[in-house]
Amino acid sequence: MIQTKTAIVYGDRSEKTGVIKVEVRPLETTNEGTRYLVIDWDISNLNNDPIFSKEVFWTNQEIDVMDSYLEQNNDFSALTKSEKEMKKIQLALYFDTMYNLLPSGKTIYRLTADDWELTPEIITE
Incomplete structure (x- = not known):
């Protein structure tokens, strides 16, 4: 989904170093919105365990605003419906x-916006 451009130091109790990939998986859609699972991985580590995960909820209104913005600013015509949604x-x-920055003005992992990029792989469900 997205990842750090270079290896970073992370960890609450130790100094681990790795390239962090953040993935989102839709979990449940209700009349009010959609619940997603956000998972952080160290893709430079062969261990398949996530380093962090949490559930987030986006209301239908939040989803609609983002969808409108994305449709106005991107060309999705070459993608299938499922590829487009992913x-x-x-x-x-x-x-x-x-x-959506931390109080310090930094992104997650205390990085800057320039430290992140879209993942290079093709996104599929």
Whole structure:
């Protein structure tokens, strides 16, 4: 989905170093919105355990605003419906990471917006 451009130091109790990839998986859609699972991975570590995960909820209104913005600013015509929806989730994660900052003005992992990029692989469900 998105990842750090270079290896970073992370960890609450130790100094681990790795390239962090953040993935989003839709969990449940209700009449009010959608619940997602956000998972952080150290993709430079062969261990398949996530380093952090949490559930987030986006209301239908939040989803609609983001969808409108993405449709106005991107060309999804070459994608299938499922590829388009996964690409929108990837872009929404990217924008949320860039602009939903910590009180310090930093992104997650105390980085800057320039430290993040879209993942290079093709996004599929």
